[in-house]
Amino acid sequence: MDRQTPGSTVTVEITGLLAAARQGDDHATQRLITLVYDELRAMARRELRHWRQGQTITTTALVHEAYLKLVDNGATTWDDRSHFFSVAALAMRHILVDAARRRVAKKRGGDEVRITFDELRLGGGKRDAEARAVEVLSIDRALTSLSALDGRLSELVELRFFAGLTEEETAEVMGTSERTVRRDWRKARSFLFQALGGQAAP
Amino acid sequence: MTPGLPTDLGRWERISAILDLVLDLSPEERSVCLDETCVGDAELRAEVEALLAADADAGAFLGVTASELAPELLAEAAGEEESETTDLAGHHVGRYRLLREIGGGGMGTVYEAEDTQLGRRVAVKLLPPEYSRDRRAKERFLREARTAAAVDHPNLCTVHDAGESEGRLYIVLAFYEGETLRDRIRRGPLPLAEAREVAIQVARGLARAHETGIVHRDIKPANVMLPRRGEAKILDFGIARLEGDEVSLTRTGASWGTPAYMSPEHARGEPVDGRTDVWSLGVMLYEMVAGRRPFGGETVEALVSSILTQKPEPLERLRPDVPPELARVVDKALAKDPAERYANAAELLADL
Numbered sequence: 001m002d003r004q005t006p007g008s009t010v011t012v013e014i015t016g017l018l019a020a021a022r023q024g025d026d027h028a029t030q031r032l033i034t035l036v037y038d039e040l041r042a043m044a045r046r047e048l049r050h051w052r053q054g055q056t057i058t059t060t061a062l063v064h065e066a067y068l069k070l071v072d073n074g075a076t077t078w079d080d081r082s083h084f085f086s087v088a089a090l091a092m093r094h095i096l097v098d099a100a101r102r103r104v105a106k107k108r109g110g111d112e113v114r115i116t117f118d119e120l121r122l123g124g125g126k127r128d129a130e131a132r133a134v135e136v137l138s139i140d141r142a143l144t145s146l147s148a149l150d151g152r153l154s155e156l157v158e159l160r161f162f163a164g165l166t167e168e169e170t171a172e173v174m175g176t177s178e179r180t181v182r183r184d185w186r187k188a189r190s191f192l193f194q195a196l197g198g199q200a201a202p
Numbered sequence: 203m204t205p206g207l208p209t210d211l212g213r214w215e216r217i218s219a220i221l222d223l224v225l226d227l228s229p230e231e232r233s234v235c236l237d238e239t240c241v242g243d244a245e246l247r248a249e250v251e252a253l254l255a256a257d258a259d260a261g262a263f264l265g266v267t268a269s270e271l272a273p274e275l276l277a278e279a280a281g282e283e284e285s286e287t288t289d290l291a292g293h294h295v296g297r298y299r300l301l302r303e304i305g306g307g308g309m310g311t312v313y314e315a316e317d318t319q320l321g322r323r324v325a326v327k328l329l330p331p332e333y334s335r336d337r338r339a340k341e342r343f344l345r346e347a348r349t350a351a352a353v354d355h356p357n358l359c360t361v362h363d364a365g366e367s368e369g370r371l372y373i374v375l376a377f378y379e380g381e382t383l384r385d386r387i388r389r390g391p392l393p394l395a396e397a398r399e400v401a402i403q404v405a406r407g408l409a410r411a412h413e414t415g416i417v418h419r420d421i422k423p424a425n426v427m428l429p430r431r432g433e434a435k436i437l438d439f440g441i442a443r444l445e446g447d448e449v450s451l452t453r454t455g456a457s458w459g460t461p462a463y464m465s466p467e468h469a470r471g472e473p474v475d476g477r478t479d480v481w482s483l484g485v486m487l488y489e490m491v492a493g494r495r496p497f498g499g500e501t502v503e504a505l506v507s508s509i510l511t512q513k514p515e516p517l518e519r520l521r522p523d524v525p526p527e528l529a530r531v532v533d534k535a536l537a538k539d540p541a542e543r544y545a546n547a548a549e550l551l552a553d554l
Binding site: 041044045047058059060062092093095096098099100102103129132133135136139145148149150157160161162163164183186187189190191192193194195197 | 207208209211214218221222225226252253254256257259260263264267268269270271272274275276277278279280
């Protein structure tokens with residue numbers, strides 16, 4: 001296990017930042033996102049070794065592992081836990097989107113291609129790594145428009161899609177019922193689907 | 203005309219509240235509820251209805267998490283550079299020495315290789331590195347390779363071996379000298395007797411595979427080898443899945459059949475069985491005889507729409523010497539509704 005001992009520098013800093021963020025300190029939240037972003041990437045790097053030995057790694061696993069390592073020290077409040085997962089989901093979104101952007105830039109010299117409507121709906125068509133990266137970027141862009149209208153729906157998508165939390169966990173983090181999570185998910189998905197379909201002209 | 207998405211905050215709040223009310227209602231109840239809530243505001247109603255249509259139409263969209271959708275992104279984010287498509291000729295994979303690249307595609311690269319132990323020529327297919335990182339994908343791949351290796355049939359490409367070497371999954375196949383059906387069709391339509399013979403051989407291979415519970419899902423001319431000696435071989439059970447393993451197809455997001463040969467049910471993302479291969483064989487037989495495909499389109503959307511709705515131009519019109527029996531076989535294989543198609547490759551074979 002490479003779980004850090006409680007009381008290590010990062011853990012202490014995160015505990016402090018979570019408390020400050022809870023008081024509405026925006027700088028604390030920003031710092032928290034950066035810290036979690038770096039931690040998640042570092043953890044992913046360590047996990048790469050295991051990948052070769054045939055273990056699987058997902059954002060879901062990373063986010064939960066990060067929670068255990070950085071936050072869970074017995075004295076954590078429910079608020080801290082929720083806040084941590086929100087931050088980790090946002091960080092995960094940045095991590096994946098940054099990687100997608102690098103991949104597309106590398107292949108296309110910065111020229112982004114658009115995926116077609118049917119590729120989205122059918123999950124089909126040309127599905128190479130580049131097309132997948134483009135899809136992640138398109139979703140990210142549409143999500144940014146959604147967040148301008150409805151921050152809660154966009155957070156929901158971050159938790160479910162980018163961090164890979166279950167409906168139950170998402171409900172817990174957002175402090176709502178699973179039923180609400182399911183209904184909000186449909187609203188968010190419809191919005192994003194329409195946003196992407198609208199630009200699908202070939 | 204689809205109305206645009208709302209961009210105004212107050213507007214969105216109203217729409218969102220209406221969606222809360224109507225999302226779980228039946229179409230009739232929805233209509234009544236919208237009559238009341240959107241009274242006098244046709245634009246509002248159109249916006250709500252556009253979102254409801256998107257809800258109904260979203261299919262598999264966002265059905266998987268980001269890391270399932272694009273597993274390689276996490277690895278890249280962690281600082282690992284994707285190994286570019288380098289030519290691995292001269293390298294060893296297990297006990298096989300790669301000689302030259304002979305094919306490639308989204309699902310991996312194929313090399314002509316030498317089995318250093320048995321001294322024979324083989325084909326080695328290397329899967330993209332991301333497959334090794336996903337335990338479930340790996341297990342599935344090895345399970346499929348085992349299943350395919352257990353099936354011995356003159357019309358199925360022989361699977362010799364499979365394994366993992368330096369983080370890459372590979373499968374070792376018999377090496378055939380010859381050309382693929384795709385190359386053959388490029389030179390023009392086939393004589394009727396030859397087209398029929400190829401279709402019979404492919405159907406035999408499929409019948410055997412279906413009997414074992416394997417659906418190929420990606421039958422297309424590029425996956426049919428016409429060796430210089432011997433019978434046609436179906437290649438690449440690479441994306442074949444064991445029947446009943448539906449989840450994997452929609453969840454890996456890894457590969458989908460070539461749209462031109464894709465059955466309507468497959469295109470709609472519905473569960474598929476052996477009848478999807480029957481369809482693809484029908485498309486292939488049509489193409490062998492007519493020299494062109496039954497369904498086409500400039501874009502993926504147009505092609506899929508043609509597959510779902512269009513009736514292909516009758517074969518007899520494109521090639522008057524086609525016997526009616528053969529045209530009937532193609533028609534039945536290309537029934538949009540799987541229930542009206544041949545139930546399996548063996549039935550189609552009987553009619554050929």
